[in-house]
Amino acid sequence: MAVVLRAVLTCPDCGAQTEEAMPTDACRIQYECLSCGFVLRPRPGDDCVFCSFADTPCPPVQEARAREQAGTRE
Ligand SMILES: [Zn+2]
Numbered sequence: 404m405a406v407v408l409r410a411v412l413t414c415p416d417c418g419a420q421t422e423e424a425m426p427t428d429a430c431r432i433q434y435e436c437l438s439c440g441f442v443l444r445p446r447p448g449d450d451c452v453f454c455s456f457a458d459t460p461c462p463p464v465q466e467a468r469a470r471e472q473a474g475t476r477e
Pocket of ligand 1: 414415416417418419436437438439440441
């Protein structure tokens with residue numbers, strides 16, 4: 404499966420959208436908006452800012468979801 408390594412983060416404060424590369428081996432728990440300086444933190448239940456605020460979940464979550472889908476089909 405293809406893991407997407409870039410995601411567009413949307414700032415909840417000013418609405419600015421920024422494309423960022425996602426690390427494959429770590430969860431990003433903090434991200435400062437380049438536009439307004441607002442510090443994004445994961446929502447409760449999410450483990451990284453990409454899962455909470457980006458259009459694409461982080462790579463470990465993508466892999467977990469792919470495994471879940473594969474498992475339910477079998
Ligand atoms: Zn912002």
